[in-house]
Amino acid sequence: QLQLQESGPGLVKPSETLSLTCTVSGGSISSSSYYWGWIRQPPGKGLEWIGSIYYSGTTYYNPSLKSRVTISVDTSKNHFSLKVTSVTAADTAVYYCARDGRYCSGTSCYMPGSYYGMDVWGQGTTVTVSS
């Protein structure tokens, strides 16, 4: 059974870089059937998609965060990572990683979040931005 586990510092200082890793167990990240995504949820608020990555390294970012976000994948370690630069208090949130089904018809593939949905989620990790 596939499981995802987020890890990283729970406290980050303003203006610094937030770094998280999502480790995939019980399955391979190098599957053509999935994207791997990051989603966050500020305290008491709704879900916000940060971005997604395919195992080949192709990335998709939320335009509102794109200038500060980098998502990368390490297939040898079966994990993918998130970096958010220049953080502020507004970046305080629970950060989730999730598996997102990928469907292709011929040579055309649906984008993340557009076909199968995010069917496996990590437990989430709380990141607080504070000095």
Added chain:
Amino acid sequence: SYELTQPPSVSVSPGQTANITCSGDKLGDKYACWYQQKPGQSPVLVIYQDSMRPSGIPERFSGSNSGNTATLTISGTQAMDEADYYCQAWDSRTARVVFGGGTKLTVL
């Protein structure tokens, strides 16, 4: 930017049917998903491709999507269904995954 609008709250009596709506421009031209989130827990996918149920999701959960509105229907609502529900779709114009603001379902 593309937005998905949900009612902040919906109330339903046990055993009755709950309908949670999600509105967006030409949403019916996209596939919609629905997630259930209970307090302190991670979201759970309950509907994908407008009306498909993942394995393990009870049959009382169903979905539809047409025009500008997607609807999550919970038939025979149980106390355990009390949770926040989020709709989600992909917006090709802005190239991003979009979530609705969420609806708190109260079973009383």
